[in-house]
Amino acid sequence: MPAIERPELLxxxxxITSERIMLRPYRAGDGAAIFKAVDLDRQDLKRWxxxxxxxxxxxxxxxYARRMHAKWLARESLVYGxxxxxxxxxxxxxxxxxxxxxxxxxxxxxxxxxxxRGRGIATEALKLLTGMAMQVAGLNRLWATCDAANEASWxxxxxxGYKREGHLRSERRTSHGNLRDTFVYAMLARxxxxxxxxxx
Numbered sequence: 001m002p003a004i005e006r007p008e009l010l011x012x013x014x015x016i017t018s019e020r021i022m023l024r025p026y027r028a029g030d031g032a033a034i035f036k037a038v039d040l041d042r043q044d045l046k047r048w049x050x051x052x053x054x055x056x057x058x059x060x061x062x063x064y065a066r067r068m069h070a071k072w073l074a075r076e077s078l079v080y081g082x083x084x085x086x087x088x089x090x091x092x093x094x095x096x097x098x099x100x101x102x103x104x105x106x107x108x109x110x111x112x113x114x115x116x117r118g119r120g121i122a123t124e125a126l127k128l129l130t131g132m133a134m135q136v137a138g139l140n141r142l143w144a145t146c147d148a149a150n151e152a153s154w155x156x157x158x159x160x161g162y163k164r165e166g167h168l169r170s171e172r173r174t175s176h177g178n179l180r181d182t183f184v185y186a187m188l189a190r191x192x193x194x195x196x197x198x199x200x
Contacts, residue, residue, distance in 0.1 A: 001140035001189050004101040007075040010137055016080070016128045021121060022087070023080035023094065023128055025072040030081065031062025033090040040113040048150050049111065050175045068095075075099075078137075082112070082125045091116035094125045096133055096142065105141035106133070117152070126160045134192045141188055147174070148181035157185040161192070 004010070016023040026034065035058045038045065046052045055061045071077040079095040092112035099106045108129070112122050133139045144162065146153040154164070166184035174180050 001104060001138050004104045004138060007099065007101050007104075008073075010075055012075075012078070012137060013132065016132055017085065018124045018128060020085065021091070021124050021128075022083045022085050023125060024083060026065040026068045026079060026081055026093075028062075028066055028069065030065040030090070031060075032058050033081070034065055034093070035061040037090045037092055037113045040115060044114060045111060046175050048147055048153070052175070078106075080125075080129065082110075082116075082121065091121050092125075094129050096129065096137075096139075103141055104137075104139050105143065106139060108142050108144040122156050123159055126156060130160065130187060130192060134187075134189045139189065141186055143184065143186040145182050145184050148183050154183050154185065160187075162187045163191075 014024055035055060038052060038055055038061070042052055055064060068077065068079040072079060076099075077095060077097040079093060079097070081093055082091040083089065084091070092110065094108070094110040096106040096108055108126070110122060110126065116122075130142060133142055142162075143165075144157055146157070148154070148167065158164070162185040164183055165186050168182040168184065170179040171182040172180060
């Protein structure tokens with residue numbers, strides 16, 4: 001894959017769908033849904049991510065939704081909500097950020113609220129976003145990190161075909177101040193056949 005010189009001109013889909021879910025960028029008015037998804041699972045999410053306390057009220061989530069919409073338009077960060085097809089429920093979020101457009105590559109991140117887990121939703125969302133990144137955006141590499149203790153997260157990455165590239169020992173502190181090990185996973189464009197994820 002060649003370097004991408006003008007990423008803000010990339011023509012990317014504003015909706016990516018499967019039979020059960022839809023990914024779409026956050027926009028004004030999504031703050032209440034984001035707050036609800038985070039608030040359903042605040043204590044458990046804090047075990048794995050350090051951003052939960054940045055959104056103590058709906059207004060904070062609304063500010064986040066609007067900032068992420070602007071970043072999506074500028075192709076600085078591609079943050080999608082994981083929605084039911086009729087948009088009646090937000091299951092969580094998935095994103096590509098920390099771009100290096102010369103490679104080109106980006107880092108994947110995701111979360112699901114507890115009531116959406118164990119239903120294959122995260123697997124569908126990760127397949128959809130990986131397919132879009134490789135087939136439409138033209139990325140050569142996607143990578144992700146997760147707490148080595150977060151088995152559900154690293155098993156999701158492996159289920160979709162990401163390969164573990166590293167085990168970083170005592171690499172960072174958790175939101176509770178404890179040292180943690182981090183796994184690094186990645187997917188290359190040549191490892192992602194186009195027929196795997198037909199985009200709707």
